[in-house]
Amino acid sequence: MNSPHFNIETIGIVGTGAMGRGIAQIAALAGLTVRLFDTNPQAIDAARSYLGDTFAKLTAKGKLNDIEGRTALERVTGAPSIESLADSDLVVEAIVENLEVKRKLFRDLEAVVSGLCILVSNTSSLSITAIAAACNDPSRVAGYHFFNPVPLMKVVEVIDGLRTNPAVGDALMDLARRMGHTPVRAKDMPGFIVNHAGRGMNTEGLRVVSEGVANFVEIDRIMREQAGFRLGPFELLDLTALDVSHPVMESIYHQFYEEPRFTPSPVTGVRLAGGLIGRKAGEGFYCYVDGKQQVPEEAPAPSALPQRVWVSRSHPEAREAVLQILAKANVTLDDGAHAAADSLLVVTPFGLDATSAAVEEGLDASRVVAVDALFPLVGAQRRTVMTTPATTREARDAGHALFASDGVPVTVIRDSTGFVAQRVVATIVNIGCDIAQQQIASPQDIDLAVTLGLGYPRGPLALGDALGAKTILTILQNIHRVLGDPRYRPSPWLARRAQLGLSLAQPDAADAPNAAGAAQ
Template identity: 35%
Template sequence: MTSTFETVGVVGLGTMGAGIAESFARAGLGVIGVEAGPEALARGRGHLEGSVGRAVAKGRLTEAESAEILGRVTLTTSLEDLADADLVIEAVPEVMEFKRALFTDLDRVCKPSAVLATNTSSLSVTAIAACTTRPGRVVGMHFFNPAPVMRLVEVIHTLLTEEGLAEEVAGLARRLGKSPVTVGDRAGFVVNRLLLPYLNHAAVLLESGLATRDGIDTAMRLGAGLPMGPFALLDLIGLDTSYEVMSVLFQESRDRRHAPAPILRELVSAGLLGRKTGGGFHTAADDGRDAARPPAGKSSAGTVAILGEDGDDFGDRLTGAGFKIVPVEDAEVVVALSSTPVIELAATLPHPERLVGLHLAGDRVAEVASTVLTAPGVAQAVEGLVRVTGRVPVPCRDRAEFVVDALLYPYLNDAVRMYESGYACADDIDTAMRLGCGYPAGPFETLDRLGLETVRDGLRALYAEYREPYLAPAPLLERLVAAGVRSFRDLP
């Protein structure tokens, strides 16, 4: 059955629902917005008018265009007004009971040819479709906030979805100026299934004492080039929302990597939900960005020994700043540039307490890894040396892959597993993470840049250190490296 979409219903006009209604109206479609009662409807109207008004104030819309957009939207408190809609999308709270009850009502009200869509970010579309008499006409259409601005839409099909319907809905998303990706019905779909485990893993590493909150945030922003650190992002998303998504993922997979971190549960239980409550991992007055500003001052060390490959540039910068590079036995501090733990190297030195590992992450960060033998003053002195070279130091423990790679590699591994499962292609996964999260590159683009073998070896090291099954390299990654394949783009 070929669908023609000209009139769209939107149920739930909170910030997200109103944004979805605006997106359809901007594309020239007639929109019927539904809310539960007069007060909620007035709030929904306020969301719509406020969003369009801000676009006018910024010069993105004219007054005439604004009037046309708002004129295409009809607001009502009756579901019965959706009887002739071609597609109805819901944006009600992420509670399965609410959504199933609503879809039962929509199934009764809407014409048989109408497509029913859910904007759920992580719940089972199949379970929602099953409560209707038209499961083949039910899809997921997951917009991202703010809907008028964000280009990504995840279109989710189930085993029951009529052949070709998901692509028709994706075509509708393109009419809105969006970039759709079509995926299967797995908890979290693409973005949340990759993003939330990464954020949760950061919380686990924080609890383990690997590094501080600000250190991890700084490492991932400046060292991995991400728009926000994981804890700042968790606060923005909402810790309660993040906890709920992780719980949904764990309920489906029963995988330890999807079990919400205990600190996440504790903060939610305490009512510290992030920005919306004025405090979470960060307080309202502390967004974590100050940690990335290197304080003034020099290192207390005067003589330095540098070990490891690629240390010439670091040494030249120190020499230019007035520090003296000397042999190990004469140095106040010993810096070992390394991508792996340095405790075994420290144990071979006459003064193991003087050695600190240094891992250069990107162009702006240096992870300063203290071993169990490192003297506190030595670590602080090396942090000063790092600042002299123009980098931001991130103190951490001497653990496999330190901070950046310890968080980045499992995320890439999850992407490989997602691709291997066959429910999303590499290009769609890359597009979803770039557009949905603002990442500079998708996971497969990142894998190609880093090298499959490098990531495989890093995961092996993480698995050897932490013994968590999810850290073991994905079987496909192992096979590709063994076969000498350098890029997922080289696969047939």
């Protein structure tokens, strides 16, 4: 079958909210003719006025010249009716997230536009295949998921429904590049790439807080300063707002038929019901005064160092890092095979809680503290120390003082399989690996989408490679062993590559380009 050639020069946009306006802006600046339609005619005028102001501001900042700004606005016109979109080469739907409303719109559009007009939805959570099923020709229907604010979030997901002609996706990829965005290609699965991959940070952060391990502020500090993320999970939830993020969490969970990895939390449900939805409401997990986040000051660390410290030999690299901290603090090392009766006992578990680590090594749990060594301890921006339920206050404070002795802030948490950073990061990597395993997107596009769409320091696969696939696998296996919770079962993609010593970003060798030629 010959694939049609799609020449996209005129774009119709249905819906003139933030997303519709943003798409119109980048399209007009790319030289495309834009037709705006909304069921409320006043909304069309407001959108065009907004774009005029935006182009004027960009001109004032020197990002456009006068001619470019005026010309871009001239390319944007209002469409008084659906029929006015008849000459469009592409129509982008950016309306309410309701499947039946979208399906009706697509039926109406199909009756108006030409047979070579592409119809796309900007949906973030609904099935493209389900939307396309309303059309006589589902082959020209695809997903085109931009992120808010569109001009600044330079990534767009191109989603192929089950019946989408591949040439449609190809044309959308080319158009995205023309508009200055990076396109990533995904299959039609719940959450596509970004909202799917984003479950790890939020749902695991919520799981940690619901277990009473640490509070919102402490978890955010750990993920930001120890793990290197721009925002912690609760800062991110406040930014996106729970009236947006909680329904997405529930939707993806149910669309995956109650997959344990995506289990929502009653924490967000209760806060949503109470109106504590985030920054835009002035209160969420944090309070906001004049738009500024209010964060409580961190209490100073105890000053009394331990007299003597015994350090587990279970993880030699982690032990060596702890020894460097001991030496700098001039604290005596208990180097015996068995600890002296008055030594502070330091363990460095990966995936285990402090209790399990103490029991497995036959240690006196009342003197045990655990330190998270997934990220470098020496030169750290923050360290996390964990206690067992039996750890005395004296031992806890001594461990806190030791690991803060060089001025690095320390967060002390209650016992948790995988601390905080370990379990959140391992969950992020594991879900990314499952997206690759299910062939929802290529490894390259998974990492691209997550870094650009979520602002993570690395994509999940690159993050797993940087920390070590075997280490991530060990963390998940140990959490799964201790808790028995299927949400922590390792992805086959992760387990196989860890065993073989392969990069998580590496596709199967037989699927790589020129694999057959290389084998000859």
